Amino acid sequence: MSRASQPTRLPPDVYESATAAAHIASRTVPQQIAHWARLGRELEMSPQVNHREVVRVLAGSGSYDALGKPEQAIVREEWASRISELRAGLNYEAEFAAAGESYSEADEGGDVIVHPAHG
Template sequence: MRTMPTRVDGDLYEAAQAVGAAASRSAAQQISHWARIGRELESSARVSARDIQRVLAGEARYDNLSEPEQARVRAEWEEQFAHRIASLDLAAEFTSAGRPWTEADDDGGVVARDPRAH
């Protein structure tokens, strides 16, 4: 396989890192994986990119899609969720707002955090 250097958007790279880690892929491998999926989808007569975009925009029903189209929508949702989760820093958000919160430690015990106590 021949590789070529390319530039990608920072958000795409971060999403690829997050999603790729769950699948034991590097960011570059994840981006290549997505590119291959996109190539196959665009060349497939069984998948309508327009219908998928309508579902993702909330303008059409998921249940009306074919199985391959539903699979593509689920993959897109998974990517969006992974990107949003990777960008969350609730501890920093709550701390800056002065809001207490609770969380579980590594052993499952409950830990109360209160930035006002410091």
């Protein structure tokens, strides 16, 4: 298998976004993903965007406020992506059950629902 055709796993949200964007741009999904990869590569190499500072902020060693508007937009998008990924992996119900703890939450109407400890 050539390098150009090696399978790659993508997060479901990226694939879904690529599918929607591909339809609008009259591309196949692989063409859309390749297009985005090229854009990302160019963005990282762009003299108008300080990629090094974006990386520093994402690593926690730089100041978000010191970034320009384009860099801030990139950081916000990355933060949103990371938060979504972290939230998708949370399962407090299982954690409370494993610890034998009860917990409370609000339902859609704002009423408190108490989940008793099991075990």
